[in-house]
Amino acid sequence: MPTSIIIIDQARCEGYGFCAEAAPVLLELDDDGILHTRKDVDGDDELERAEAAVRVCPVAALRIGAGV
Template sequence: MKIILDRPRCEGHGLCEEAAPGLMHLGDDGELVIDREDLADGDIAQARVAVRVCPVAALRLT
């Protein structure tokens, strides 16, 4: 499973980073950086929360 960022939609709210700090972070410029796009089984629950809390639906799982 992968987490995909729709960069143009992302507004840098940071809610996803709070939900999944081991998978993503906001860079110094306020841009979201996906640290691990390919998810291990143990990451999927956090990734689902991150996708769910994004207020602009900039994240999705495939």
């Protein structure tokens, strides 16, 4: 399976952190409320977590894209 990435639209992100709670291995909210990816999505389990993170974002600031 090819690696996927989580793409964050920083202009839309309001720092709620629901996504980081859904996928803490993949996403982190820093002390300033800015969301960062921790790593690329690797494997089915992480893909499920990434999809959950996308679903729980109340402002639709996340999507999953193809990695390199």
